[in-house]
Amino acid sequence: MLKFFHMRCISYFTLSEFCFQLYLCGYFVHKPVCTLVVDCPNKMTLPALQNTGVIYRRILSQFPQDISLAFVYGSGVFKQHGTSQGQMEKNMLDFVFAVDDPVTWHTMNLLQNRRHYSILKILGPTKISSIQNDYGASVYYNTLVPADGRIIKYGVISTDSLIDDLMHWKTLYVAGRLHKPVKMLVQNENGKLRAALVSNLKSAVMASFLMLPESFTEEELFLQIAGLSYAGDFRMKIGEDKSKVSNIVKDNIQHFRILYSNILRDCPQVVYKPPQGRLEVDKSPEGQFIQLMALPRTLQQRITKLVDLPGKNRDVEEILLQVAQDPDCGAMVHQGISSIVKSSSITQSIKGIATAGLWKTVSYSSKKLMKMWKGWKRKQSVSQTS
Numbered sequence: 001m002l003k004f005f006h007m008r009c010i011s012y013f014t015l016s017e018f019c020f021q022l023y024l025c026g027y028f029v030h031k032p033v034c035t036l037v038v039d040c041p042n043k044m045t046l047p048a049l050q051n052t053g054v055i056y057r058r059i060l061s062q063f064p065q066d067i068s069l070a071f072v073y074g075s076g077v078f079k080q081h082g083t084s085q086g087q088m089e090k091n092m093l094d095f096v097f098a099v100d101d102p103v104t105w106h107t108m109n110l111l112q113n114r115r116h117y118s119i120l121k122i123l124g125p126t127k128i129s130s131i132q133n134d135y136g137a138s139v140y141y142n143t144l145v146p147a148d149g150r151i152i153k154y155g156v157i158s159t160d161s162l163i164d165d166l167m168h169w170k171t172l173y174v175a176g177r178l179h180k181p182v183k184m185l186v187q188n189e190n191g192k193l194r195a196a197l198v199s200n201l202k203s204a205v206m207a208s209f210l211m212l213p214e215s216f217t218e219e220e221l222f223l224q225i226a227g228l229s230y231a232g233d234f235r236m237k238i239g240e241d242k243s244k245v246s247n248i249v250k251d252n253i254q255h256f257r258i259l260y261s262n263i264l265r266d267c268p269q270v271v272y273k274p275p276q277g278r279l280e281v282d283k284s285p286e287g288q289f290i291q292l293m294a295l296p297r298t299l300q301q302r303i304t305k306l307v308d309l310p311g312k313n314r315d316v317e318e319i320l321l322q323v324a325q326d327p328d329c330g331a332m333v334h335q336g337i338s339s340i341v342k343s344s345s346i347t348q349s350i351k352g353i354a355t356a357g358l359w360k361t362v363s364y365s366s367k368k369l370m371k372m373w374k375g376w377k378r379k380q381s382v383s384q385t386s
Contacts, residue, residue, distance in 0.1 A: 056072055062113065063112070063154075068190055069098035071182040071185060072182065073094050075088065076093040077183050078181055081250035082247060083247070092150075092151045095152060095155070096177065099157075099159065102132055102133065106125035118357035119357060120354060131351065135347060136352075137174070138171065141156075142356070159190065166197060168296045169299050171343075176228060180248060204228055205221075205267065206269075206294045207333055210330050213283075215279070217279075222260075230341070289320060298340060303335075
């Protein structure tokens with residue numbers, strides 16, 4: 001009977017979304033699945049367009065179901081500043097699928113959805129998986145795919161590569177997308193993956209603290225967090241709306257609060273005042289050292305390279321202690337993040353030309369440039385009227 005009820009829960013609710021939000025907000029406990037669904041208040045979900053949950057599940061059902069984590073994100077899911085609901089319904093839906101065995105998954109997907117792939121499909125699933133894992137940000141994207149009346153893009157990443165990125169910010173590619181609100185569709189019982197998802201959010205908070213002044217608003221924090229994965233991204237100069245970060249945050253403050261409020265309340269490095277929407281962070285050298293030591297490994301390594309002289313080979317802790325006392329500490333953190341993002345954004349974009357194919361690359365790039373131009377026009381219009 002309980003098993004049947006679990007199945008009913010999964011049929012009528014986006015169960016993994018409930019679990020993910022409960023977990024991030026500190027409410028996850030070892031209760032039966034049906035208890036989580038019954039006890040969970042509506043405010044724990046991240047509302048997007050009304051009645052779109054079925055659309056996402058219908059699209060997801062068209063793919064092999066051996067997925068450890070699946071989420072959908074972007075301007076087609078969450079309202080962005082300056083975008084009408086009508087425009088949202090026309091925007092592309094961006095999916096990411098984490099899979100335990102990429103070779104098996106691509107084998108099945110080539111059988112089900114061979115037309116989604118570029119000419120690379122002739123290489124077969126093993127080579128496709130190698131291209132996915134060994135180049136760029138370890139993600140294989142198929143783009144401009146028609147599905148259930150919408151146009152979608154979906155990226156496939158191995159579960160191990162995702163955990164590595166979440167924990168260590170090796171590329172900050174998928175990890176950066178998960179700093180912002182997403183709509184969770186699938187999440188399995190992988191404890192390492194759950195822990196990595198929370199660790200990624202905590203890392204985003206710590207990195208942002210180091211780049212912000214002693215006192216700041218919630219919105220300033222969320223702008224800083226949302227901008228982490230765009231620092232150093234060459235596409236922000238060519239192909240992306242310059243107001244993208246601010247557009248993401250302005251209409252989604254409540255969604256960011258759901259992701260980060262419990263982390264902020266539990267963090268000893270900050271005084272969080274939700275009623276005023278303000279925060280005060282410890283900017284002493286001791287406080288900054290603690291924050292630097294909590295950063296992901298790859299970012300710590302990039303920061304130490306900026307400071308450590310060739311041949312000295314000092315340990316990371318010694319170098320970060322020096323950085324914590326430097327007035328330019330925040331700038332060094334930003335530079336370290338930019339170096340990670342710049343590298344992964346360039347290599348992933350080059351890989352994207354091969355995985356998408358020439359026609360889709362030109363079509364996708366032209367849409368991005370058009371979006372950038374519209375954003376520039378909107379900004380010019382606002383500045384002229386003010």
